[in-house]
Amino acid sequence: MRKIFDALIVGGGINGSSIAFQLAKRGCKVAVLDKGKIAGKASGAAAGILGAQTELTEDGPLFQLACKSRSMYQSLIPELEDLTQVHIGYQNKGVYKVAANKEEELVLKRLIESQQKADEQAEWFTIDDLIKREPFVSNKLRGAMYIPNDGQVQAYELSLAFAKASITLGAEIYEYTHVSDFILKEKKVYGVRTGLGELLADSVIVASGAWSREILERTGLSLPIIPVKGECFSVKIEKPLVQGTIFSHGCYIVPKQSGRLVVGATVKINSFDEKVTFGGISLLIEKAQNLVPEIAHAEWEGAWTGIRPQSADGLPFLGQHPACEGLYIAAGHFRNGILLAPATGELMADILEGKTEQPNPFELSRLECLVHSS
Ligand code: FAD
Numbered sequence: 001m002r003k004i005f006d007a008l009i010v011g012g013g014i015n016g017s018s019i020a021f022q023l024a025k026r027g028c029k030v031a032v033l034d035k036g037k038i039a040g041k042a043s044g045a046a047a048g049i050l051g052a053q054t055e056l057t058e059d060g061p062l063f064q065l066a067c068k069s070r071s072m073y074q075s076l077i078p079e080l081e082d083l084t085q086v087h088i089g090y091q092n093k094g095v096y097k098v099a100a101n102k103e104e105e106l107v108l109k110r111l112i113e114s115q116q117k118a119d120e121q122a123e124w125f126t127i128d129d130l131i132k133r134e135p136f137v138s139n140k141l142r143g144a145m146y147i148p149n150d151g152q153v154q155a156y157e158l159s160l161a162f163a164k165a166s167i168t169l170g171a172e173i174y175e176y177t178h179v180s181d182f183i184l185k186e187k188k189v190y191g192v193r194t195g196l197g198e199l200l201a202d203s204v205i206v207a208s209g210a211w212s213r214e215i216l217e218r219t220g221l222s223l224p225i226i227p228v229k230g231e232c233f234s235v236k237i238e239k240p241l242v243q244g245t246i247f248s249h250g251c252y253i254v255p256k257q258s259g260r261l262v263v264g265a266t267v268k269i270n271s272f273d274e275k276v277t278f279g280g281i282s283l284l285i286e287k288a289q290n291l292v293p294e295i296a297h298a299e300w301e302g303a304w305t306g307i308r309p310q311s312a313d314g315l316p317f318l319g320q321h322p323a324c325e326g327l328y329i330a331a332g333h334f335r336n337g338i339l340l341a342p343a344t345g346e347l348m349a350d351i352l353e354g355k356t357e358q359p360n361p362f363e364l365s366r367l368e369c370l371v372h373s374s
Pocket of ligand 1: 010011013014015016033034035036037038039040041042043044045046047048049050051177178179180207209211212215229230232264305306307308309330331332333334335336337338339340
């Protein structure tokens with residue numbers, strides 16, 4: 001097969017599909033290539049928290065991008081659901097970031113102050129206030145930072161919706177299509193080599209999550225991204241135990257619409273291992289019971305893993321390859337790739353169209369300092 005596109009995207013996780021959606025909307029002839037299934041890796045494993053204020057504790061470019069991306073969900077969800085009929089399960093009931101002791105309480109109170117200064121909503125709930133709203137939460141906790149605007153989605157369904165919407169707008173998706181190399185001549189990209197043959201394009205975007213480093217080695221670039229394994233499990237419940245997401249150090253409980261609770265997530269740095277371990281899941285079970293003791297009576301559903309792509313400085317790479325014309329990178333979203341997907345799609349489409357006016361803090365020009373400092 002030898003086909004010609006405007007843009008080829010290597011990786012059908014949420015970021016690849018979000019970029020495809022934005023490019024297809026702008027009339028670009030685009031294809032997504034994935035070595036496995038759409039959303040078969042981190043994007044299908046994620047708990048789906050849109051935790052701009054929960055996860056990011058410092059104001060700066062990433063916090064700004066995260067808040068922007070979170071706000072994009074308001075119009076994006078109905079648009080994607082109308083186009084695809086996929087139910088994304090978007091919920092906007094907030095996150096309770098709980099404190100287990102006095103020190104954690106002080107840290108959270110300081111965070112509330114700084115987020116309020118950045119014009120974001122957050123407030124402190126004493127344990128009594130918290131239990132009034134969430135009666136099944138343990139009374140051994142001290143209280144919680146309540147973040148009303150951090151919602152959640154079903155991550156797999158959202159990724160699928162991006163992919164299906166792209167197809168509706170003319171994009172092509174090739175699953176089980178491993179990209180083994182780029183077609184490069186004189187530092188310019190002309191396409192990719194796959195098991196299906198060569199595919200040609202003016203632009204190629206690497207959105208291969210934790211595997212981005214591996215494929216980019218072909219261009220001589222050692223992208224500083226490491227794999228961070230995470231394990232999760234889910235249970236089924238007969239009556240709702242929590243309305244909002246309960247988030248603590250090392251464990252969160254996310255209530256899904258279909259009577260499920262998703263509990264995550266372990267953290268194992270530098271690991272591509274995709275096995276679910278007894279040790280990892282038992283630790284999560286213990287932590288979840290400390291947060292919501294009634295969860296002990298829930299019915300077991302299943303457990304899974306995913307590999308998060310962590311960049312060396314914590315910011316995703318969103319921009320042009322430093323040495324190859326026409327080659328772009330959108331990778332390194334670590335714990336927040338679901339949250340950041342709408343803004344990633346928009347920013348990458350703008351970059352490809354040459355529309356970015358302001359300096360882009362996520363571009364790869366920062367790589368030189370990263371490589372030299374590591
Ligand atoms: P991926 O989803 O990993 O997709 C990359 C794709 O590239 C894969 O499908 C892979 O098959 C493909 N690929 C790789 N190499 C090639 C190649 N050579 N040729 C073709 N295809 C290739 N984020 C949040 O915002 N909220 C959460 O609550 C949350 N919870 C998480 C919980 C867990 C347990 C984990 C693991 C992650 C969580 N995350 C969360 C993080 C989020 O899942 C990731 O940041 C995001 O999914 C990354 O998306 P991606 O598209 O960049 O990568």
